[in-house]
Amino acid sequence: xxxxxxxxxxxxxxxxxxxxxxxxxxxxxxxxxxxxxxxxxxxxxxxxxxxxxxxxxxxxxxxxxxxxxxxxxxxxxxxxxxxxxxxxxxxxxxxxxxxxxxxxxxxxxxxxxxxxxxxxxxxxxxxxxxxxxxxxxxxxxxxxxxxxxxxxxxxxxxxxxxxxxxxxxxxxxxxxxxxxxxxxxxxxxxxxxxxxxxxxxxxxxxxxxxxxxxxxxxxxxxxxxxxxxxxxxxxxxxxxxxxxxxxxxxxxxxxxxxxxxxxxxxxxxxxxxxxxxxxxxxxxxxxxxxxxxxxxxxxxxxxxxxxxxxxxxxxxxxxxxxxx
Amino acid sequence: xxxxxxxxxxxxxxxxxxxxxxxxxxxxxxxxxxxxxxxxxxxxxxxxxxxxxxxxxxxxxxxxxxxxxxxxxxxxxxxxxxxxxxxxxxxxxxxxxxxxxxxxxxxxxxxxxxxxxxxxxxxxxxxxxxxxxxxxxxxxxxxxxxxxxxxxxxxxxxxxxxxxxxxxxxxxxxxxxxxxxxxxxxxxxxxxxxxxxxxxxxxxxxxxxxxxxxxxxxxxxxxxxxxxxxxxxxxxxxxxxxxxxxxxxxxxxxxxxxxxxxxxxxxxxxxxxxxxxxxxxxxxxxxxxxxxxxxxxxxxxxxxxxxxxxxxxxxxxxxxxxxxxxxxxxxxxxxxxxxxxxxxxxxxxxxxxxxxxxxxxxxxxxxxxxxxxxxxxxxxxxxxxxxxxxxxxxxxxxxxxxxxxxxxxxxxxxxxxxxxxxxxxxxxxxxxxxxxxxxxxxxxxxxxxxxxxxxxxxxxxxxxxxxxxxxxxxxxxxxxxxxxxxxxxxxxxxxxxxxxxxxxxxxxxxxxx
Numbered sequence: 001x002x003x004x005x006x007x008x009x010x011x012x013x014x015x016x017x018x019x020x021x022x023x024x025x026x027x028x029x030x031x032x033x034x035x036x037x038x039x040x041x042x043x044x045x046x047x048x049x050x051x052x053x054x055x056x057x058x059x060x061x062x063x064x065x066x067x068x069x070x071x072x073x074x075x076x077x078x079x080x081x082x083x084x085x086x087x088x089x090x091x092x093x094x095x096x097x098x099x100x101x102x103x104x105x106x107x108x109x110x111x112x113x114x115x116x117x118x119x120x121x122x123x124x125x126x127x128x129x130x131x132x133x134x135x136x137x138x139x140x141x142x143x144x145x146x147x148x149x150x151x152x153x154x155x156x157x158x159x160x161x162x163x164x165x166x167x168x169x170x171x172x173x174x175x176x177x178x179x180x181x182x183x184x185x186x187x188x189x190x191x192x193x194x195x196x197x198x199x200x201x202x203x204x205x206x207x208x209x210x211x212x213x214x215x216x217x218x219x220x221x222x223x224x225x226x227x228x229x230x231x232x233x234x235x236x237x238x239x240x241x242x243x244x245x246x247x248x249x250x251x252x253x254x255x256x257x258x259x260x261x262x263x264x265x266x267x268x269x270x271x272x273x274x275x276x277x278x279x280x281x282x283x284x285x286x287x288x289x290x291x292x293x294x295x296x297x298x299x300x301x302x303x304x305x306x307x308x309x310x311x312x313x314x315x316x317x318x319x320x321x322x323x324x
Numbered sequence: 325x326x327x328x329x330x331x332x333x334x335x336x337x338x339x340x341x342x343x344x345x346x347x348x349x350x351x352x353x354x355x356x357x358x359x360x361x362x363x364x365x366x367x368x369x370x371x372x373x374x375x376x377x378x379x380x381x382x383x384x385x386x387x388x389x390x391x392x393x394x395x396x397x398x399x400x401x402x403x404x405x406x407x408x409x410x411x412x413x414x415x416x417x418x419x420x421x422x423x424x425x426x427x428x429x430x431x432x433x434x435x436x437x438x439x440x441x442x443x444x445x446x447x448x449x450x451x452x453x454x455x456x457x458x459x460x461x462x463x464x465x466x467x468x469x470x471x472x473x474x475x476x477x478x479x480x481x482x483x484x485x486x487x488x489x490x491x492x493x494x495x496x497x498x499x500x501x502x503x504x505x506x507x508x509x510x511x512x513x514x515x516x517x518x519x520x521x522x523x524x525x526x527x528x529x530x531x532x533x534x535x536x537x538x539x540x541x542x543x544x545x546x547x548x549x550x551x552x553x554x555x556x557x558x559x560x561x562x563x564x565x566x567x568x569x570x571x572x573x574x575x576x577x578x579x580x581x582x583x584x585x586x587x588x589x590x591x592x593x594x595x596x597x598x599x600x601x602x603x604x605x606x607x608x609x610x611x612x613x614x615x616x617x618x619x620x621x622x623x624x625x626x627x628x629x630x631x632x633x634x635x636x637x638x639x640x641x642x643x644x645x646x647x648x649x650x651x652x653x654x655x656x657x658x659x660x661x662x663x664x665x666x667x668x669x670x671x672x673x674x675x676x677x678x679x680x681x682x683x684x685x686x687x688x689x690x691x692x693x694x695x696x697x698x699x700x701x702x703x704x705x706x707x708x709x710x711x712x713x714x715x716x717x718x719x720x721x722x723x724x725x726x727x728x729x730x731x732x733x734x735x736x737x738x739x740x741x742x743x744x745x746x747x748x749x750x751x752x753x754x755x756x757x758x759x760x761x762x763x764x765x766x767x768x769x770x771x772x773x774x775x776x777x778x779x780x781x782x783x784x785x786x787x788x789x790x791x792x793x794x795x796x797x798x799x800x801x802x803x804x805x806x807x808x809x810x811x812x813x814x815x816x817x818x819x820x821x822x823x824x825x826x827x828x829x830x831x832x833x834x835x836x837x
Contacts, residue, residue: 187696188688195685198674205632205671206686206740207657265676 018314019258019274022307023281030285037288044165046280048235051173052077052228053250054276057258058180059110059221060251061272065184066217067197067264068124072113072131073225074247078139078240080106080229085148085239095154102233103226109135110222114215124218132248139241149238157234169231176224180269193217197264253300254279257307278303333395335359335523336411336492341379341389343547345727349375350547353389357492362514362524364534364555367544368567368731368759373527376544377494380525381413382406393492407433410491414481414498422470427451429469430484454487455480459509478502482510486517493517494525497757499533511537529759531560543567564760579771581795584608586643587779588661588748590629593638598624600803602638606748606779611770613794614783616823621803622783623666626750629781630663631656642748657686662746664737666753666783668730672737675726679718682725682736683707686744710739715765731762738769748779755789767793787816801826 031038056073063070084102087093093101113131117124160167184190195203196210203210228247233239257275260267282303286296334356343350350372357363367373378384380391382400391398393409400406403413420429427447428435436446451465458479469477482498495514499507514524514537526538534541538555543566550566589605598621606612614622627633629640631650639647642659650656653663665671674682684691684703691706693699707721714735718728725736734754741749751770755763770793774780784790790797791814798808799822807822 186698188692188698189696191681191688191698195674195677195681198677199670201670202672202674203685205630205653205663205665207653207662207744208685209652209654265674 015259015268016270016274018310019271019278023274023278026278026281026285030281030289034285034288037285040165042284042288044160046277046284047170048160048167049284050276050280051167051169052231052235052244053247053254053280054173054273055176055224055231056221056228056247056251057254057272057276058176058269059224060248060255061258061260061267061269062180062184062193062217063124063221064252064255064260064262065197065264065267066193066214067200068117068214068217069252069262070110070113070128070218070221071125071248072109072128072135073221073228073251074244075132075135075139076106076109076222076225077228077232077244077247078242079109079135079142080226081233081239081243082139082143082148082229082241084230084233085150086142088150088154089148099230102229103223106226106229107219107223110219110225111215113222114218117218118211118214136241139243143239143241145241147238147240150233151237154234154237157230159234167234169234172227173231176227177269177273184267184269189213189216194265197261197266199265250279253304257304259311275307278307335394336380336398337392338376338380339390339392341376341386341391343372343375343379343384343386348547350379350386353544353547353549355542355549355552357523357525359491359523360518360521361539362518362526362537364526364528364538364541365544366528366531366534366541366563366567368729368761371544371567371759372547373544374496377413377496377525377527380406380492381411381494383413404433407488407490410489411494412485412488412490412492413494413496414485415496420469420477420481420484423468425466425468426455426463426472426480427465429480430454430465430487432484433488450487454483457486458483458513476506479506479509482513486513490522492523492525494527496527497529498526499528499530507533529757531563531760534563535560567760579775581609581611581771581774583610583795584777588629588781589639589641589643591639591641593625593628593640594636595624595628595633596636596803598803599628599635602800602803602805604798604805604808606781608747608777608779609774610796611774611780611782611794613790613797614781614800615787615790615797615819616800618785620800620823620826622800623752624803625800625805626663626752626781626783629656630661630750632663632665657744657746660747661750662686662741662744662748663750664734664741664752664754666756668733668737672740673725673733676724678722679711679716679725679728679736680704680707680721683710683721683739683743686740706743707739710743711736713742714739714769729759729762731758731765734758734762735765738766742769742773746778748781749773750781750783752783753785754782755784755786763789787819791816799823 027038036042056077060070060073080102083105084098087098087101088095109131113124113128116122116127157167157169184193192203192208192213196213200210232243254275255267255272256262257278258268258271260272279300282300283296286299291299336357338353338355341350341353342348353372353376355376365373365376375384379386382403382405385401398409400409400411421432430451431447436443436450448465455461455463455465460476460479460483463476469480472480478498485493498510502510518524534555540552541555541558541563542552543550543563545567584607586605587608591603593602594600602625604612614625616622624633628635631652634651640650641647648655648659650659674685680703684707688698691699691702704721711721716735716739717732725733728736738754754766770780770782782790782794794811796808796810797814797819798805799819800806801823804826806825809818
């Protein structure tokens with residue numbers, strides 16, 4: 001078997017170059033358009049805004065890779081945040097215990113999503129759509145539909161550290177990205193995820209039960225949504241039961257910009273992170289050059305579609321086949 | 325429209341056509357197709373037959389070389405382009421739409437329409453005429469295609485191609501899924517078309533068909549034309565020799581296997597209606613064949629043993645051990661039972677993923693470092709060893725398995741189970757749709773496995789294959805194992821008679837399609 005050509009299911013460094021180039025281009029563009037954009041403040045602001053979306057995008061990447069989808073992440077994040085805040089403020093639990101409670105709620109929602117999906121073989125689209133409603137209802141219920149203010153108690157996670165200007169939340173989110181990528185490309189579980197997203201029946205007939213893997217993936221997605229809830233509370237010093245509305249779509253957009261396939265079997269956590277950064281830079285940059293909210297949304301939408309077209313084009317290069 | 329070649333010229337001429345993807349698939353192929361001939365193109369999987377037919381029918385653009393049709397330059401840029409020039413293709417994999425009716429499928433590209441609405445009456449009338457052409461007279465054109473069996477679908481695909489006027493007709497394995505009488509119908513149509521001067525390029529893995537229908541044979545090997553010969557006067561042995569090259573053609577002689585203890589015992593296995601009260605045992609070192617008509621329950625029996633479907637009743641044991649609890653394939657694999665499934669594309673191959681991953685899938689856990697981590701070095705080494713042992717032809721172990729030819733994909737699936745080292749292996753039609761060279765590789769592996777003391781159950785629809793390889797042949801009919809022949813006691817007639825016996829008592833004489 002001579003000359004092994006590159007053909008891998010997980011991307012190499014070269015795969016990220018395209019996205020990095022887009023990122024550099026965006027930064028250059030906005031720096032040219034606005035005097036204030038290219039500054040330390042802008043970058044730390046962006047960095048401290050994105051931890052919640054980042055960890056949710058990591059979970060979403062894994063879910064999409066097993067050919068599922070998780071629409072509940074935004075609501076689960078709000079529920080996790082609400083439970084954390086209520087546990088701290090009303091039940092007077094110590095902060096670490098309140099945080100654990102928020103994470104546990106997210107994990108429970110994710111496990112429920114996974115179990116229902118595999119037990120009754122219902123499309124995860126439907127299951128998580130149901131969870132989206134239930135978790136949002138739960139968030140309203142525990143907060144009595146009001147924002148719960150925590151104050152400075154939780155600042156330690158959300159506020160920027162002195163000197164480097166980055167928040168612990170951002171550092172933690174980066175660690176989650178790294179762990180997610182390692183899980184995907186180095187572990188047996190990650191390999192099973194990719195294989196299941198490619199051909200679940202073939203995996204089953206190879207003597208591997210896909211169900212625990214799928215439940216694990218949804219559990220991780222729920223847990224990370226809970227973690228996003230913690231970040232959210234830390235950033236705003238309060239829990240808003242309306243938080244994260246539509247966040248599932250932002251996460252899917254970021255993941256898709258990163259080249260993960262909605263059909264399953266292909267994706268990269270690092271690329272999803274780059275997708276999150278591209279969206280955040282785009283929105284901050286547009287705001288700084290004075291774009292209105294409607295303009296920002298139109299441009300962001302166009303960028304998402306353009307990114308996917310670019311990705312489809314890149315994947316068709318090298319093995320150009322005429323479709324029927 | 326129909327093209328006419330100048331007198332004495334071939335209708336279609338292919339000159340020096342090259343095509344490469346990651347590696348060359350076709351190199352300098354010269355090929356001629358005359359009006360009024362059936363020209364068979366033979367070759368092992370991956371020899372380039374399908375690529376050649378895709379190039380001629382406009383689905384793939386060649387990298388080099390030229391083509392002429394009826395003396396004029398011919399370079400179709402799409403299938404539509406080729407169809408306008410009078411070149412029709414019937415594909416290997418059926419590109420028909422199961423939810424539409426037969427009639428709609430036949431005329432999908434040019435539905436008779438007025439103001440954008442389909443004219444039903446005209447469509448039905450045309451469909452009936454097209455279907456008569458392939459002998460499908462007893463079928464209502466309004467039947468949804470999805471309700472038809474594979475054989476009928478294949479006939480519809482042929483009818484769809486013939487429904488449009490063409491001067492060149494390319495058939496890529498049109499008979500792969502057809503029974504004897506259906507093949508007869510297709511051949512009748514091909515002969516009629518040949519009379520009218522249509523040039524037919526015919527790709528098939530069934531060697532004996534060449535002499536029934538072919539006028540000339542061209543053999544491809546590794547992307548090159550090895551020979552073009554008249555079909556009459558060329559023996560099948562010669563063609564096989566040309567296809568596989570220097571590699572020795574192992575005659576399908578039976579190897580005597582040394583039998584050991586019982587390795588698998590099946591008692592009263594039932595999953596109605598396809599599996600009813602099936603009992604048998606297989607010894608170490610033995611190949612037990614399962615013969616029967618399609619739908620007689622052979623595939624279902626294997627699936628139930630393997631846990632792919634749940635048994636309603638019955639017991640499966642390893643040897644004289646206790647009854648196994650097999651709720652899903654995982655339990656079966658843990659008990660040392662493996663299965664090479666019937667439909668490798670849907671049930672076994674991970675198309676977009678590397679060959680290496682496909683081979684290692686069932687043993688990743690066993691190869692784990694510290695329980696969770698993939699041992700890349702060991703995985704690569706073992707996949708490479710198995711790939712070499714089975715002679716898997718790929719550019720590298722990193723090539724997506726879906727890019728390999730059917731025979732090589734099958735070798736990958738078998739490699740997966742060899743690596744897992746199961747004591748009992750269930751093979752469901754392991755040689756279906758693969759070429760002679762790959763078949764020989766599969767036979768060799770089966771014999772090696774038996775020699776190594778594995779117990780093998782082999783389902784096959786090719787009796788010569790079963791009679792050559794097996795130590796015993798069980799015959800299934802209507803969900804029951806009606807009889808088991810020992811080597812020496814069987815004959816083709818006796819096996820066929822047994823295969824039909826289960827349906828004899830039925831008032832309607834119903835047989836599975």
